[in-house]
Amino acid sequence: MTRELQIIRYGLLIIPAILSVYVYDYPDYGLFTFYFLLQLLLATAGSRLPRSWPVLAAILELLYSAWMCREYGLMMIFPAISALLCYSRLLPGSMSILLAGLHLGALNVAFSGSALQERIYMNLTFLLAAGLNELLWRTGRGREDTLFLYDELRKKHFELDEARNRLLQFASQVENAAQAEERVRISRQLHDDIGHRLIRVKMMVEAAIHTLPVSPEAGLDMMGQIRDQLAASMDNMRTALRQVNYAPQLEGAYALDRLLEETGRDTGIETSYQVEGYAYPLYPSIQVVLYKNAREALTNALRHGKATSVWISVNYSEREVIMEVGNNGLLPEDDQLRRLQTGGGMGLKGMSERTSLVGGTLEMRAAAPFTVVTKLPVYRQGDFK
Structure with a gap:
């Protein structure tokens, strides 16, 4: 009481x-x-x-x-x-x-x-008091229920805030993992591409040293090839350094249309970007996975497929976001396709791991045009109630 x-x-x-x-x-x-x-x-x-x-x-x-x-x-x-x-x-x-x-x-x-009047007055007074008491009791219960609901809402608010903090921490971990993977890829590129070019240039310089006294024309031709090899190595080195030094903030850093714009400007190929559905804001972890997968798919299209046109299509639905990255390049051979479907190289393996880390799936459509499909679940504000 x-x-x-x-x-x-x-x-x-x-x-x-x-x-x-x-x-x-x-x-x-x-x-x-x-x-x-x-x-x-x-x-x-x-x-x-x-x-x-x-x-x-x-x-x-x-x-x-x-x-x-x-x-x-x-x-x-x-x-x-x-x-x-x-x-x-x-x-x-x-x-x-x-x-x-x-x-x-x-x-x-x-x-x-x-007297009869007293009995009537007594009964009416008691019954009226009983009715008012019932209303008072229900009002008290309603107040208790309101306080209970308020406590529950406050508890859910704290849980939601904690889930948001965990999600931001998880997004930071995903971004760090993606950056570590990118460093490994760049170091492998430096070793495999630029390192091999420098070894080749060294051998060509030694050959030119012996050829110039005997055959100046052949020696000059070899020196021109050495110059071209060095220029290509310098271009690759600049590209790798831009990727290493490029450390923007999360806001706007993982824009897919900007990725296509930079790709078209650097390579001269045709690019296209399309959005279907209402483009609602995504959590940072989802943005990172979409951006990294799109960049890896574009790199593979240029390096292995020799594509002259690439495009990205993003479909926003109520429960998931689907990104398709396609190109008009060469289709993989049967053995290459089997290798891709069973795990692929380091790039495709990283794409698959990133996607599964946030509960999504990665698919490849081998029929022309070759397309990489990333499906990721999205969580709206109402899902945390």
């Missing part, structure tokens, strides 16, 4: 007892005071007894209140209503209705010798 309800309960006991002293002419006010203090003691002890004793105290209080009404008049109906407040909170439901019926019956027995 709440503090406010206890104040009402004791007010229904004390105030009518004081007023009845001035309204009624009792033969023995000391005895009345004793009975009233006994009723007050019964009401007070009922809320402090252990286990099932409060229910027994409430039943005794309702019977005692009916007896007080018989002995000291109609003003004692208010202490009876105080007892109603008590047992309706201790035993909500059908048991409370049963006790209220028992209480009303006891009050009618107590007022059996009174």
Whole structure:
């Protein structure tokens, strides 16, 4: 029982007892005071007894209140209503209705010798008080339910905030893993491409040293080839350095249209970008995976497929985002296709690992035009409720 309800309960006991002293002419006010203090003691002890004793105290209080009404008049109906407040909170439901019926019956027995108007007034007062008590109880339950829902919403808010922090941390881990993979790829490129070119240039220089004295024309031709090899190596070195030094922030860094624009500007091939559906914001981890997969697919299209046209299509749906990267290059041979479907090289393996890391799938369409399809699940704000 709440503090406010206890104040009402004791007010229904004390105030009518004081007023009845001035309204009624009792033969023995000391005895009345004793009975009233006994009723007050019964009401007070009922809320402090252990286990099932409060229910027994409430039943005794309702019977005692009916007896007080018989002995000291109609003003004692208010202490009876105080007892109603008590047992309706201790035993909500059908048991409370049963006790209220028992209480009303006891009050009618107590007022059996009174005038009809008093009995009608007593019954109407008790029934009205019972109805108001029920409304008060439901209002209290509604307030408790509201507070409970508020606590649940606050708890869900904290959980959502924690999930957001974990997701941002996960996105940072994905980005770091992708950067580490990119460093490995660039180092392999430097070793395999530029390193081999430099070894070849060294051998051509040694051959030119021996050829120039004997055949100047052949020696000059070899020097021209050496110059071309060095120029190509320098271009590759600049490209690798741009990739190493390129460290933009996440916002706008993984834009697919910008990737296509840079690819078309650097290589001169035809590019196309298409978006289907409503392009809603994606989580950083999804942006990173789409960007890395698109860049790897474009690199493979240029290096292995000798493509002259590439395109990217992104489809936004309610539960997933699908990116297709296609090209008009050469299709892989049967053995190459089997190798790609069973795991592929380091690039395709990295694409597959990145995609599965965020719960997505990676597919390849071998029929012309060759297309790499990345499907990633997306989580909107309502999914965390």
